[in-house]
Amino acid sequence: MxxxxxxxxxxxxxxxxxxxxxxxxxxxxxxxxxxxxxxxxxxxxxxxxxxxxxxxxxxxxxxxxxxxxxxxxxxxxxxxxxxxxxxxxxxxxxxxxxxxxxxxxxxxxxxxxxxxxxxxxQNRRYDADFRTIRQVLEENQLGDIVEYESHYDRFRPDILDSWKEKEPEGGGNLFNLGPHLIDQAVALFGPPEAVSGDVRVIRKGGILDDYFDVRLFYSDKRVILKSSMLAVDNSLRYVIHGTKGSFIKHGLDIQEETQRKNILPNTPDWGAEPEHQYGTLTTPKGRSTVPSLPGNYHLFYDNLYRAIIGEIPQEVTPEQAYAVIRIIELAAESSKTRKVLEF
Incomplete structure (x- = not known):
């Protein structure tokens, strides 16, 4: 009902x-x-x-x-x-x-x-780029994935007067942008066998981490998750290599930018990316452009509603929610000890 x-x-x-x-x-x-x-x-x-x-x-x-x-x-x-x-x-x-x-x-x-x-x-599961990647993988256009690399970079040389940059409990970039990239990887491939991390402060005057390079180890692939606050060219989002092809994607989903213009998300063509942000698929047969599926955060709320009323399970599962936080912990510990840690 x-x-x-x-x-x-x-x-x-x-x-x-x-x-x-x-x-x-x-x-x-x-x-x-x-x-x-x-x-x-x-x-x-x-x-x-x-x-x-x-x-x-x-x-x-x-x-x-x-x-x-x-x-x-x-x-x-x-x-x-x-x-x-x-x-x-x-x-x-x-x-x-x-x-x-x-x-x-x-x-x-x-x-x-x-x-x-x-x-x-975990709204970033419903970004245009990630929705498109899921479709490409489901259609087996890349074959077996051997390497998956995702970026969420920014150029922000000045330290903000914000708890995100100064509050040790839950602050820093690994806690800010890390959950997005880690959740996407877990959604695609499940929990890893092991984790390594390089988590650092790279800006002068920085208090909390503003750079991370997290590696997830699987038996058949490597997953590389990176974020830097000192990336002037920060358009690269994904590089994925498989046994049948490669997929490269630039440009950030436009939904946040659109919302900041006070445009409600019930407008026509919501989340539709401009063509210059479409990804590129390269196979032995040549190179082609892959039109992006529209970004759609509505899907998160629709799933949440149906989970609350008991109609279907929540799409971001409890196991995945736990795995993301555990991977953050392991990445931080790995960075300190310079060791690869079992999940």
Missing amino acids: SRTIQVGLIGFGLSGRYFHAPFLSVNPHFKLVKVVERHRNEAEAFDPSIQTVRSHEDLFRDPAIDLVIVGSPNDTHFSYAKAALEAGKHVLIEKPFANTSDQARELLERAQQKGLVAIPY
Whole structure:
């Protein structure tokens, strides 16, 4: 039976304003009713029907709230998500799902005990590039994959005055962009046999890591995940080699950029990439352009709704949510010890 999920959102920064509120506002299965903002009223400016509250406890006490979205700084993810679960709420947690694998396990076990959904917001599974890669692999255009390399680079030489750059608990680039790349790899290939990491500070004055090179070891392939904050040319996204061909893709998904223009995600051709961002497939027979599937974060929320009502399992599985956090831990430890560590 169709029902409307009543949603409470903690935080209305970049995540809440551009990655959650717009999609919830155009999805008939969800209603964003309350937003926690400490001092501002940005949510009400976005939609006057939203009620601003000043405390996350307000969401946990409200019997009408079905789902709590945790979009606050990383050091609060575990405590807020745990409290929401204890209050009988489903939880959607901005990446990272937790700061340690022990925390991740505790949240997942508690959700299972209570029959609730606890899921990380892995929207980058629904980027145009990754959706296209999945199609290319499913159609076996590359044969058996022997090497998969993905990048999420930026050029940001100045250190931001932000907790992401200064807060040791959950800050740094490995926790910020790492979950995206790691989740995509786990979604394609499953957990690895072993992990190595090179996690460093490369900018002058930097406090937390702003560069990582994480390697995932499988019996038949290597997965390379890289991110740097000092990449002037940062257009490269994927290089994939297989026994039948290679696929190379440049350019970042356009959905975030579009949302920042205050365009709601119910417009025609949502997420459609420009042709210059299409990937290139090279085989022994020659080279061809692969049109991108449109990016579509709607698919995440549609799956979340059906998982909450018990119709289908959540697509980002509990096992995958745990694996991502464990790989982050192992990559950081590997970087310190200069050893390859078993998963």
